Ligand SMILES: *[C@@H]1O[C@H](CO)[C@@H](O)[C@H](O)[C@H]1NC(C)=O
Ligand SMILES: *[C@@H]1O[C@H](CO)[C@@H](O)[C@H](O)[C@H]1NC(C)=O
């Protein structure tokens with residue numbers, strides 16, 4: 642094997658791996674803000690706790706039920722004195738079950754749940770309507786102190802794709818009572834009428850990976866300097 646100088650690119654590989662590992666570990670440790678927005682943890686017999694205990698891979702942490710990647714699947718903010726769910730609430734857009742009962746919520750939740758496409762069970766104070774209205778859910782049940790909105794309906798199916806969205810776009814759900822028209826591949830712009838392959842995602846992808854490799858490079862060289870001195 643040929644001897645390699647300290648600056649050779651192969652030396653960067655373990656550094657890069659170390660950086661990614663550290664970043665990954667930090668991500669796993671840091672709980673999303675929404676999970677600690679309210680003190681305490683999920684109560685034992687609450688619906689969120691019951692949901693979380695059904696699957697061994699899921700774990701309860703503070704007010705959340707998370708999977709092993711740290712994705713929020715359940716959120717229990719009951720009895721948190723909330724007038725509104727707050728700016729961190731979109732972090733919970735992956736949740737399947739959310740409990741907001743026993744809060745003085747204002748009765749206007751429609752846009753707060755934009756993007757919450759996975760949500761199947763929502764528990765609310767009795768005086769707050771299910772977001773999207775009664776037609777956005779399969780069942781709405783009233784109890785003495787709360788109500789549950791259950792089974793999010795896909796409005797794209799009932800309203801008819803063709804009428805809602807332009808010719809080269811298609812309808813996708815965007816949370817309770819909400820939908821979105823997404824342009825087909827190769828189309829963009831107003832009413833999906835412009836053709837071309839401009840892709841914002843790809844642009845950010847390239848920019849993002851360049852930034853990352855530069856950071857790793859800097860981190861690696863800085864560390865080596867620090868060690869030498
Ligand atoms: C909550 O559940 C845990 C185990 O699931 C149990 O050890 C604990 O005693 C329970 N606490 C209460 C107050 O029921
Ligand atoms: C709500 O929280 C308060 C303390 O913040 C507590 O005293 C009360 O018992 C709780 N109520 C319920 C129904 O959990």
Ligand SMILES: *[C@@H]1O[C@H](CO)[C@@H](O)[C@H](O)[C@H]1NC(C)=O
Nearest residue numbers: 688764784785786787788789
């Ligand atoms: C809703 O409130 C009732 C009391 O009216 C309570 O028994 C029930 O457990 C609550 N439902 C949920 C899902 O917490």
Ligand SMILES: *[C@@H]1O[C@H](CO)[C@@H](O)[C@H](O)[C@H]1NC(C)=O
Nearest residue numbers: 793794795796797798799802
């Ligand atoms: C809506 O339609 C899609 C396919 O167009 C289907 O996969 C989905 O199961 C339907 N959902 C409901 C609730 O009917």
Ligand SMILES: *[C@@H]1O[C@H](CO)[C@@H](O)[C@H](O)[C@H]1NC(C)=O
Nearest residue numbers: 807808809828832833834835
């Ligand atoms: C939709 O796409 C087809 C080609 O796939 C094109 O002929 C048509 O003009 C497009 N319609 C609109 C409204 O842009």
